[in-house]
Amino acid sequence: MNKQQLASKIWESANKMRSKIEANEYKDYILGFMFYKFLSDKELSFLEANDFAQSDIEALTEEDAETVEFIKNGIGYFIAYDDLFSTWLNKGLDFTVADVRDALSAFSRHIHSSHKKVFDGIFKTLETGLSKLGDNSNSQTKAISDLLQLIKVIPMNNKQDYDVLGFIYEYLIGSFAANAGKKAGEFYTPHEVSVLMSEIIAHHLKDQPEIKIYDPTSGSGSLLINIGSSVAKHVNDANKIKYYAQELKENTYNLTRMNLVMRGILPANIVARNADTLEDDWPFFEDNDPINTYEPLYVDAVVSNPPYSQAWDPANKDADPRYKEFGLAPKTKADYAFLLHDLYHLKPNGIMAIVLPHGVLFRGGEEERIRTNLIKKNHIDAIIGLPANIFFGTGIPTVILILKQQRPTTDVLIVDASKGFVKLGKNNHLQASNIKKIVDAVIERKDVEQFSRLVTQKEIQDQGYNLNIPRYVDSSATAETWDIYATMFGGIPKKEIDAHSAYWKAFPQLRQDLFTESDTPYVNLATTEISQAIHSHQDVKGFVTQFNTAFADFKDYLKGELIGKMQSLHIAQQENVLSKDIFKRLADIPLVDKYQAYQALDDQWQGIAGDLEIIQSEGLDAAKIVNPNIVIKKKDGKEHEVQEGWVGYVLPFDLVQQRLLSKELEALKAKERELAEDSAEIESLMESLSEEDKEQLLNEANDAFVPAEIAKALKQAYAEIETPEIVALNEYLEFLATDPKPKKPPKEQFVKDHAEVQWSNIEANKDGTYAAPKVKAYLKQLRSGFSFEEGSLEATLVQVDELLAQEKELKAQISKDETVLHLLTKSTIEALEDAQVKALLEAKWVEPIVSAILALPNEVIEHLTDTVQALADKYAVTYTETTQKLTEAEHSLADLIDDLTGDEFDMQGLAQFQALLKGV
Structure with a gap:
C-alpha cells in the first residue's frame, strides 16, 4: 500500500475501534502509541548501526548502567528490551496493559538531560488515558493490543519512512479533527x-x-x-x-x-x-x-x-x-x-x-x-x-x-x-x-x-x-443584465460583446467575422454555425499553433527532469522548478489561465513525489516490486485481512497491461463488451414483458430473470409443440414406459411403422434399437429447433434462455482470463528491464501532465463558443415575437371553446374565460 492507502486504512480501523470514546480524545491514544513505536524503532536502528547483536539487544535492561548511558547519549533516551514496541508484539497473549504502564514510567526515568525539555512528560496524556480504553484490565489490554496491531505496519526506519510516518500522523490528525466538531480548532x-x-x-x-x-x-x-x-x-x-x-x-x-x-x-x-x-x-x-x-x-x-x-x-x-x-x-x-x-x-x-x-x-x-x-x-x-x-x-x-x-x-x-x-x-x-x-x-x-x-x-x-x-x-460576479431594445426587437448589444474584450484582443479578426457590421449599438451573428466558425478561424488556429509551439518540447523537458534526474533531483523543490517552466512558456500566450496549468501539474505531483521518494530510497528496482493486495473482509461477524491478488509497489497493473500486454487486455475487453451487450439485451427483454409475466419470470426486485422459472416456462411451451415426428417419439416413449423391458421385435416394428421419424439422428443401441434417454435428448433437440412466432412470449423465452447461457459462459471466461492476465502482469513487472521501467514511469508521470496542459487551448475555445452561443440565444426570440405567439395561442384556445358543451353554469364560466382570452 502507498502512504495514502495505509493512512486511510488505519483511520477507518481506528475510527471503528474507538467505540464511544470521543475522536478528540482517542487521537491522543493512537498517536501516542505511534510515537512510542517510532522511539522504539529508532533505538533498534541505533543499536544495529552500532553492531549490537540480537542477543545483546535482548539482554538490554536498565541495570546495565554503562549501556544505558551509551544509548541515552546517542539518541537522548533509553528503552529496555522488555519495553520495546516489538517486544510487546512478540509477547502475544502474555502482553497486558501493565506492560505499557511500566514502560511509560521507565521511559520518563531514562531521558538524557539534553533532551529533557523535548521528552519530559510527553506520554502523560497516554498514561492517564489508558483507563478510558476499557472498564477493566482485560478490556484495556484488548483495546491496546488492537491498536498495536493496527499501527505495527507503519514503516519508521529510513528517510522515506519519516515522510510516510509524518503523512499518516497528519492524515489521522486531520481525520480526527473532521470528527471532533468544535473541539477540532x-x-x-x-x-x-x-x-x-x-x-x-x-x-x-x-x-x-x-x-x-x-x-x-x-x-x-x-x-x-x-x-x-x-x-x-x-x-x-x-x-x-x-x-x-x-x-x-x-x-x-x-x-x-x-x-x-x-x-x-x-x-x-x-x-x-x-x-x-x-x-x-x-x-x-x-x-x-x-x-x-x-x-x-x-x-x-x-x-x-x-x-x-x-x-x-x-x-x-x-x-x-x-x-x-x-x-x-x-x-x-x-x-x-x-x-x-x-x-x-x-x-x-x-x-x-x-x-x-x-x-x-x-x-x-x-x-x-x-x-x-x-x-x-x-x-x-x-x-x-x-x-x-x-x-x-x-x-x-x-x-x-x-x-x-x-x-x-x-x-x-x-x-x-x-x-x-x-x-x-x-x-x-x-x-x-x-x-x-x-x-x-x-x-x-x-x-x-x-x-x-x-x-x-x-x-x-x-x-x-x-x-x-x-x-x-470587488470580487462579486457581474450581475446579469438585459438590454430592453434587444429584448423587444432583437440583435446583440455591442456592449455585451465588448464585455468579453480579452477574447477580441486575442482574436481581433474573429469578432469582425462573427458579427455583422452596424451603425447602431446592435449587431447580428454573421453565421449560424458558431462552433465551426470559431474553430476554423485563422486567429484561433494561430492561437493553437502558438500554444503548441511554446510546448513543443515540453514532453522531452519533463522526461529529462523527472526520468533523467529521478535519482538525484530535490523532490521538495522540483514542483516549483516545473511550475516556473510552465509559467515561462505561458508568458506570451493569451487567455490560458496559468493557475489552471499549475493545477494540472499539482494534480499529478503528489503521486509522482511519492514514487520519487521510493526510488530515491530503494533504487529503480523498487518499480519491479509487486506486493500482496491486502483487503479487509468479514467472516463470522469479524473482520479479517485477506489477500486479493497483487498490486504494483510503484507501477499500476492497468498501466502495464495497456503498454505491454495490450493484446491480452484487448481480448479481455472484447469479451467484456460482448457481456455488456448481452446484459443490455437481457434488460431490454425484461422491459418488454407484461406485468403478469414479470411477476412470474423475474426476481423480487424485478431486475433479473430467474433461470429456473425460464426453464420451467420453456419446458411447458415445448411440451405443447406437436409435429408428426414429435408425436411419434412421444408414443415411442409411452410404449417404453408401459413395458420397461420390451422385446426387440416390437421395438423394431415400431421403428419400421414410423418412417416420419429421422431415426438416423438418434444414437442407436448395440442391437439397433433406441433407448429412452437418447430419444428424449433428440426430442429436446427437435423442440429447441422449433421457431415460435416472432414477438410471442415463447420466442422471448428462447432468446432469454440463450442469452443467459451465453452470459454465464462469458462471465466464466472473463473471470478466468482476468486471473491469467493478473498473474501475467505480476510476472511482467517483476521481469522488467530498466529501460521498460523508465518508459512506464514516463507514461505514469509525464504523459498525464502533458495531456492535461495541451488540452487547455481547446477549453478556452469551447468557453468562447459557449459564450457567443449564449449571447445569440439570449436575444434570439424577441418579446414582441413571444407576445404575438402567445396572443395567437390565446385566440386559438378561445376558438376551441366554441366546441365545448356543458350545463348552464359551465357555459357561463367558459364564456367569461373566452372573453378574457380575446381581451374583450
Whole structure:
C-alpha cells in the first residue's frame, strides 16, 4: 500500500475501534502509541548501526548502567528490551496493559538531560488515558493490543519512512479533527491553510542561512512543520531551522512535540513550552537559574492560528511591552492580543502570519484603536480573505494577516480569495492553484482584477481605518443584465460583446467575422454555425499553433527532469522548478489561465513525489516490486485481512497491461463488451414483458430473470409443440414406459411403422434399437429447433434462455482470463528491464501532465463558443415575437371553446374565460 492507502486504512480501523470514546480524545491514544513505536524503532536502528547483536539487544535492561548511558547519549533516551514496541508484539497473549504502564514510567526515568525539555512528560496524556480504553484490565489490554496491531505496519526506519510516518500522523490528525466538531480548532489548522501561510513566510526567509520560527498556539505543530517543508524548497540544510512552540493544553502540547520529533527534526532544534501565551510570555529562562539564562525570544517568523475571539484578562497589562504601543484588546475578544504577541517577537526583518475571524478588520472600540495604530506604524503588509466554512468546527469567514516589523513600503495588499475553493463534503477547500495564486499575489504585490489590490494608507485612512475587504476589492460576479431594445426587437448589444474584450484582443479578426457590421449599438451573428466558425478561424488556429509551439518540447523537458534526474533531483523543490517552466512558456500566450496549468501539474505531483521518494530510497528496482493486495473482509461477524491478488509497489497493473500486454487486455475487453451487450439485451427483454409475466419470470426486485422459472416456462411451451415426428417419439416413449423391458421385435416394428421419424439422428443401441434417454435428448433437440412466432412470449423465452447461457459462459471466461492476465502482469513487472521501467514511469508521470496542459487551448475555445452561443440565444426570440405567439395561442384556445358543451353554469364560466382570452 502507498502512504495514502495505509493512512486511510488505519483511520477507518481506528475510527471503528474507538467505540464511544470521543475522536478528540482517542487521537491522543493512537498517536501516542505511534510515537512510542517510532522511539522504539529508532533505538533498534541505533543499536544495529552500532553492531549490537540480537542477543545483546535482548539482554538490554536498565541495570546495565554503562549501556544505558551509551544509548541515552546517542539518541537522548533509553528503552529496555522488555519495553520495546516489538517486544510487546512478540509477547502475544502474555502482553497486558501493565506492560505499557511500566514502560511509560521507565521511559520518563531514562531521558538524557539534553533532551529533557523535548521528552519530559510527553506520554502523560497516554498514561492517564489508558483507563478510558476499557472498564477493566482485560478490556484495556484488548483495546491496546488492537491498536498495536493496527499501527505495527507503519514503516519508521529510513528517510522515506519519516515522510510516510509524518503523512499518516497528519492524515489521522486531520481525520480526527473532521470528527471532533468544535473541539477540532484546539489542535488543527487545515493543511491547505497551513501550506498557504508557510509558502508566504518561506519566500520571505529563503535567503537566510539560519531561521527561527515560532508558533505561540502550536496545536499539533502542523504550521511549524509546513513552514519547515516550504523553506526546504529554497534551502538544502533543514537542520538550520529552529522550532519554537507554545501551547496551553497539555495533551495538545504533547502532540506538538511528538509531531516535530517524528519529522526527523533534531531535538536540539525543538524548544517547546506548555504555557498560557497571553499570561506567560516568552522571555525564556531555566527554572533553576532564571537570571543568567534569561533570553528574550525574537524570531524570524511567527505563525499562528489562535482560538477565535477568546476571552482573556487584560488587567494590569498596560505596561506589557507587547501591547503598550498599540492598546489592549477587549476582554471578550483576545484576537488582537494574540496578534500583538506575535508581532512583538519578530526580529526587525521578521514576518508573521496569523489566522483570525473576519471581524478584526472592521470591529470598533479598542480593536479599532489597535488596528489604526498598526496601520499608522506600517506593520500590516497583506490581508487575505479566505472562503467561509474552511476550518473544522466553525463556518465563519476568516482572514490571514501578514505583518512585518519593518516594511519598505506603506501600502497594504488586500486579497479577496473567498471565491476560490472546491467543496469536499461539508467543508470548502483551497486547491493548489488557489494557494499558488494567492501566494504569487502576495509575493509580487500585484493588482489582479476582482482578486487583489494594493491600497494606500491614505485610502485606508479615508475609510476610517476600516479594512473590510469589499471596501477595496470587488470580487462579486457581474450581475446579469438585459438590454430592453434587444429584448423587444432583437440583435446583440455591442456592449455585451465588448464585455468579453480579452477574447477580441486575442482574436481581433474573429469578432469582425462573427458579427455583422452596424451603425447602431446592435449587431447580428454573421453565421449560424458558431462552433465551426470559431474553430476554423485563422486567429484561433494561430492561437493553437502558438500554444503548441511554446510546448513543443515540453514532453522531452519533463522526461529529462523527472526520468533523467529521478535519482538525484530535490523532490521538495522540483514542483516549483516545473511550475516556473510552465509559467515561462505561458508568458506570451493569451487567455490560458496559468493557475489552471499549475493545477494540472499539482494534480499529478503528489503521486509522482511519492514514487520519487521510493526510488530515491530503494533504487529503480523498487518499480519491479509487486506486493500482496491486502483487503479487509468479514467472516463470522469479524473482520479479517485477506489477500486479493497483487498490486504494483510503484507501477499500476492497468498501466502495464495497456503498454505491454495490450493484446491480452484487448481480448479481455472484447469479451467484456460482448457481456455488456448481452446484459443490455437481457434488460431490454425484461422491459418488454407484461406485468403478469414479470411477476412470474423475474426476481423480487424485478431486475433479473430467474433461470429456473425460464426453464420451467420453456419446458411447458415445448411440451405443447406437436409435429408428426414429435408425436411419434412421444408414443415411442409411452410404449417404453408401459413395458420397461420390451422385446426387440416390437421395438423394431415400431421403428419400421414410423418412417416420419429421422431415426438416423438418434444414437442407436448395440442391437439397433433406441433407448429412452437418447430419444428424449433428440426430442429436446427437435423442440429447441422449433421457431415460435416472432414477438410471442415463447420466442422471448428462447432468446432469454440463450442469452443467459451465453452470459454465464462469458462471465466464466472473463473471470478466468482476468486471473491469467493478473498473474501475467505480476510476472511482467517483476521481469522488467530498466529501460521498460523508465518508459512506464514516463507514461505514469509525464504523459498525464502533458495531456492535461495541451488540452487547455481547446477549453478556452469551447468557453468562447459557449459564450457567443449564449449571447445569440439570449436575444434570439424577441418579446414582441413571444407576445404575438402567445396572443395567437390565446385566440386559438378561445376558438376551441366554441366546441365545448356543458350545463348552464359551465357555459357561463367558459364564456367569461373566452372573453378574457380575446381581451374583450
